[in-house]
Amino acid sequence: MKFSNLKSIAGKVVGSLKLLALPPSNLWLKSLSLIALLGVSSLSWAAKEVTIGYQGMYNPMKYVIDKQLVEKNTGYTVKWRKFDSGAKAITAMAAGAVDLTVAGSSPIASAASNGVDMQLIWVMENIADAEALVVRNDSGISSPADLKGKKIGVPFVSTTHFHMLFALEQFGLTEKDVKLINMQPNAIMAAWQRGDIDGAYIWDPALGKIKQTGKVLLSSKLLSSWGKPTFDGLIANTEFARQNSEFVAQLLSQIAKADREYQQAKESFNANNPIAVSVAKLSGSQPDDVVEAMSLYEFLDVDTQLSCQWLGCGEKGGAVKALKATSEFLLKEKKISALKPDYSVFVNPTYAEKAKAEL
Structure with a gap:
């Protein structure tokens, strides 16, 4: 049990003891004694x-x-x-x-x-199709090979990051070929609207919003079928x-x-x-x-x-x-x-x- 919880319980007991008009100097001692006697019930309450x-x-x-x-x-x-x-x-x-x-x-x-x-x-x-790599309609990307030299937003150490790296490997590309940018979903949507990125590997609600002006290049369902489920x-x-x-x-x-x-x-x-x-x-x-x-x-x-x-x-x-x-x-x-x-x-x-x- 955390000390803050112990203190909270003791505070409640102090209030009760005050109602009994016990001497102030004895309040905390009596409180802790009662806590010890209550034992399991106090711990259960705090948990x-x-x-x-x-x-x-x-x-x-x-x-x-x-x-x-x-x-x-x-x-x-x-x-x-x-x-x-x-x-x-x-x-x-x-x-x-x-x-x-x-x-x-x-x-x-x-x-x-x-x-x-x-x-x-x-x-x-x-996850199946609920996470996907979407590219802008004006990005010039029509196949995985076209990702070379492009900027792709993705939250690092996420399932989409894992599948993004796996996809690059499958298509003979590396992180040196594609500029992966560590971005959270809200940042991805803002960067997409500004035209700062060419694509993003993300989930909803960001996924649904960027699909409106982009196209799905591949999804996690496809990559999972290749032996790397998420x-x-x-x-x-x-x-x-x-x-x-x-x-x-x-x-x-x-x-x-x-x-x-x-x-x-x-x-x-x-x-x-x-x-x-x-x-x-x-x-x-x-x-x-x-x-x-x-x-x-x-x-x-x-x-x-x-x-x-x-x-x-x-x-x-x-x-x-x-x-x-x-x-x-x-x-x-x-x-x-x-x-x-x-x-x-x-x-x-x-x-x-x-x-x-x-x-």
Whole structure:
């Protein structure tokens, strides 16, 4: 328990003792004594505060956030913190500023390789066509070979950065041939409007906006089919998840229910659907844009989550293999300094298993 929480609890006890007219000199001593006697209950009360990071991707989790479903079903106080990129989310996780956060598979792999104490507990979505390399209509780029000498905006250490580097490799290009510029989504949109960049590899809402005056050169679905899949995942601080396993399972069950509602309504999904409204609200977009953008992702049900394709099967599981392959690529590109001997320790399906039992 943090000292600030201890102090808060003690302060509350002091107030109670004042009502009992105890001598002021004895207040803090009596407070701490009562805290010691209360023990587990005080610690439990303090633990019901959690900070969860998320990003602007279009997924049903936004409905869970908007409708405060986690708070209503757990009694926890949740501070939701929005990040512009996975790299920033991972930095916050490493600093202990968030207990759980959404990030892309590339920053998650980087975090694992750098020893951040976290575990992947849920695959938010298979990215598929929801991330793409878009080039300006007036850029003169009609094929990957035309990228040579061009300026491409991309958030570094993100899933799009990973796929951008992979794409260059496939087409016989290097970072010396193409000028990659480290830019966050909002900066990419501004640079695009000014004409400062020739293209960008990004996700929605920026993706949808630049498509209006650009064309998709390639998407992550194609690159994933070439053996380098990418996904967005929810990671948790290992110790926090262990101490709050029921909360984590309930969080996942609420996300799973929202995903299921979306899948069931997918054929008739429109801008008036409550999920579309919530996604638009938290992502800063219009509901009409959300409908098309969400169709580009692949959202997984809990059984698929637990399959060998994703969280299941230990070191033979798809998520473990993806983190390892991504880390090997990041090492080759000198984005990390070393590989971990076992990436399966960074993938934990037990909370998804508990969530399944609650559905």
